[in-house]
Amino acid sequence: MSFITIVLFLACPLLIFAVGGIFFKRRRYPLALLAVMMGIVAAVVGGINGFHEMKAQVVSEYSEELDSEYKTALLKKYQQAEDILRDISFSKPDQKKIDYALNLLHDFDSDSVAEKMAVDCPDAAVLKTYAKAMREVSTYDGHMTNLNVLENKTLQQLAADLPDNYNGALADKIIPFKRLIIGMENEAKKQAASDAQNAEKHKKSLEEGKYGNLRPGDSEEKVTAAMGKPDRINASETKEGSIKQYVFHHNGKSIYVYTKDGVVTEVR
Template sequence: MTILFVCLAVAVGAIGGIRGYQEMDGRAKESTVSNFDRDQKENMTRRYEQAVNILNQLNFAHPDREKTEEAVKLLRDFDDEQVVASLDGACPDAPVLLAYAEAMNQVATYRGHMTNKDVAGDRKLLSIVQDMPQGYKGKLADKIVPFQRLIISMNEEAAKEAKLDKENAKKHAEKLSQGKYGGIHPGDSEDNITAAMGEPVRVNVTQGEGQNLKQYVFNHNGKSIYVYTKDGVVIDVVL
């Protein structure tokens, strides 16, 4: 009987020890996970703040490609919805900032010379901008909203320009078929030459004494046509 009680006591002690170990192990794992989550949150928050600082200093007219690439890299992980959710609002509007960084990175490829036509032909840039939320009022809204409006406006202007070019090309073709050569006259703006005459074979430029002289050379139906301009104004047409 004594031996039986001893065995029972040992068994109870062993079970208690196992349970105690399991509880300690569980607490240790919870602590490890908690520490990992805290470190991850701190790291993500730090990267977010660095990216915000970069984006806040970017110049739309000529954004620095290295800076835009760095901002994209810092925000890349925020593309994961689970990551964003785990941060409990510590990095507000991070997905929108990532989209803005990607759009600015695309703009940077033009090195400050982006035209309406460039915007219309850049499907990646347009896709990013058009997917941005309308009426955005979050982080860096003072930069993101005007940027979004500008890109959309440039795309709309490109569509108008393309329509006008098509109409001018049609008129030009009609004039050529009638033996007319664009109807350019002295006093007309130089900006009207290409629309009326088409693309020149070449343009000869002479600069001197504060004047800008140009000779536009055209070839229509084997006939050479010369249009002369001075400081942006047509001064003579030689058929």
């Protein structure tokens, strides 16, 4: 009990009853009765206050017990998620296991929970980000290319959100993962720039009506001399004559040369 409760429940009633006794001995009965009533009121108030204090203490202890159990459950979920993510393979991540890990970490979406568990579960936010990133990777069923990474803005952002200086329990997986995704994105950008440049060169050559100094109207004999060895030749005989398609690959593009009866008709 608090000091105030003790005073109200014990000290005040005793003191008031003592005063009432004095009034009673002096035959001042109204004052004695008043003192008795005041003593009873003080005792009742003190008792009620003491009851509320005891109730609050019981509730507090119960709340602390529940809080302790909840924290234990959260820690267990955190450790389970960490173990699952540790075993996830980048080459072919198991989508169901990743989803389960994300579900285990769901409670940590709450800022209050994350703050409460910051000491015991310091990597919760990083693990969630990594799990979400691996979830994106899993959608490619083990066949993710540089171009896939370049097109997947969500994956790029998740990888960027992983801290560069992370040194937690899964640092040996998360840091290489971040570097790999960024590397694949950069390679895809370089390839896209190169493809665009080659496409422009190809377009310009076609617009000039030539490719390797080959133009419509040239003899078919000039095709291999100008273009080199073809990757394949498709030939067919029609009512209109002998048609051939020469297929070449230059600057990352397929080039088609068409001839009819030994004469170049089109280059594209």
